[in-house]
Amino acid sequence: MDSPERTQIGTPISNIEESPFSNFVNSLSPIKPTKAINISQTFSSLSFTSPPSVFTSPHVSLQKESRFLRRHQLSGLTKPEFSSNDGDTDGGNEGVTNASQQPENSTSQEVQGSGLSLEPLCDVSKLAIELPTAMKYECGSPDTKKDVPSSSETNCELGTSGLVPFIKEPSRRGSFGAQLNSQEMEENKDGISCDWESLISDATDLFVFDSPNDSESLKELTQRTLDEEKSFFASLLSRFPQDDVNNQRNPYPPGSTNSDDRQETKDQFNQPAEVNVQKLIGLAQDNLPSTSMNDFFTDDLNEKSENEADYNFHRGMRRRCLVFEIPGARRNIEDGVISSSANSSNDEEKIGINNKQLLPLKPGGDSSRCILPGIGLHLNALAVASKGCRVLRHETTPSEGLLIVSPSTALESLVNSSGSTSLEKDMGAAENAVQVAEDSSQPPAYVAGDESAQNSPKKKRRRLENAGEGEECKRCNCKRSKCLKLYCECFAAGVYCVEPCSCQDCFNKPIHEDTVLATRKQIESRNPLAFAPKVIRSSDSIPDRGDELSRTPASARHKRGCNCKKSSCLKKYCECYQAGVGCSISCRCEGCKNAFGRKDGSTILETEIEIEEETQVSKNSSAGKGLDQPGIQNEEQNSESAAPTTPLRIFRSSALLPNSSKGKPPRSSFASAGSSSGFHPSNAPVRSTFLRSQPKMEKQPQAVSGDEMPAVLQNNSSPGSSVKTLSPNSKRVSPPHHDNGQSPGLRSGRKLILQSIPAFPSLTPRR
DNA sequence: GAGTTTGAAACT
């Protein structure tokens, strides 16, 4: 979880620090001397911030304990400076140490994540954005969920969208009990606050709220009787246009084909919700102080609506986190409150639980549904960058350049997703995309038991393909690797194997968290970037920029580069092709004919591409696989859009391409991509860029420079230098054969390379 | 559905 990624992150960050961007950030950084930082805020931040972040997933449960420590420290510190230290403390576990090592930037992020300096964030739009994203990520983590101050999370999100909501929340917090604590905390940094936190943590553990909203809902529940709640929700529903709700919140459109799981979730929602709520309430009452939970809720519906968006976002986070986190969360739930439903697998159980919890909060059962069933898959999809769905996201992280160094995909994904100014929207879009995919593909899968080999892998694949975009989830068919090696798509994506997988002797399950984590660490120790997104897309991810997204695809390039010899980069064997990106200098392929962009940098004209595609398609079609390209891309896009994925994958986060737009990403993207627009998303707001940048460490510097930070990169040779020598893939990065002599220097920052290299831009089909 | 091909991942 924590460790490998963070550690990795640290190094890259250091590089970044020097960059103008880093300087800028530092200037802005909330971390500054802090001003007593709004206590209330700090409090909230403390409460919800779980530094561990997404990746930590598996350990989450463990982290809980650490949380207390963290919180205390944080509260006590109330100093922004603690950042590095905090990170350490936060890490609690291994991750902590790593976190401490992280470069300033990372620390700042973490701190932000902790929510310590909320105001500063607000001050700096960019920072605010980033922070929120970080916050979100954390929120996504089970731990964060647990944290009472969920409101703070919402705040963060809000902060991204606008300062106003953000400000409001503090008040809420105060109402929440933060008031009590906030002041006291300031005065008695540790004293009461600690108690409060402990209470919260305990309560949270029991309740395990996925989203802050959930926690809120629980709170409300505690105070309100079920009947009242019903009426309340009904009122809420009536107030909120369902459409809006669905769009934003519901990953699964009501109309969408609902998998059995979804239905289950719905059912849970509808009926069980009450029961669950009651249970929860009872627990909450017992455990939670009769705080003014209502206050959170009581806030204007408008705020709620905003929160909803946030909520959606959180959900996305959840999904991402789910992979690793889930286990912990589940445990919490099981232990604390709800006895797992008999049937569902662990994941499913969680989901169900979550849904239940969620239900009360958001009347629309949709949201709940979506989340739960999909979670694992979503994460997978997001995380998965490498393949279909996966790839897109990972790559998308054009912004990688961003601070996030951590290899963990999840973080990256998160960052990416968050990147856009309208994080919520992004999330929503992503979710939607995911949902769609799920709708098409998942239903069958989820229904099935976990690893059940219900379908032969091929069938599954075909389904996915048929579904078109649909593959959100990764499904593996591992037989010997036990799904603990990168051979396993699920594992590589940072996702647990799910039902649809037909793997054998699978250890990539929540049950084996320890094993999975240990294995991950090992792999990461070997290759920090092992779980990083394979493909980087310069711009994208943000739905807002649909235009750009469509444009950018061409710009995207495979980080590592492929090593194809026989496939001419025209088949899925080629990672680049599979990801729907052109080959780059880093590729060592022979006879590259990648329709998305050739290694030599020569971009194929649309006509050429089309021709090739057609030929391929014809071939494929003959084989019945014609869909590959489009399908893949689509899938990828979806996945990307959906979510960055799992802890690791999370990074993959935001999908660049508009989910729906997918069509044939390659071409369209190509065509649409037109000139280098993708690379230099002037359009994209800086924020978005920063946020987006999530790809993992590797990319970060590069991505930043390339996409959004181009100026910086350009200006600073440093970034390139700073850039990792290793290819993200860690694969042997032999200097590009064909490519210009640029080789070594360029490699470090691929994005830079891309920009610098005429070839890629040139790739943009049209000029 | 079985078998082959392919290239990444893992190993030496």
Added chain:
DNA sequence: CAGTTTCAAACTC
């Protein structure tokens, strides 16, 4: 770092 082996996906029949 290079070469080999292992692995699972992609592909073909």
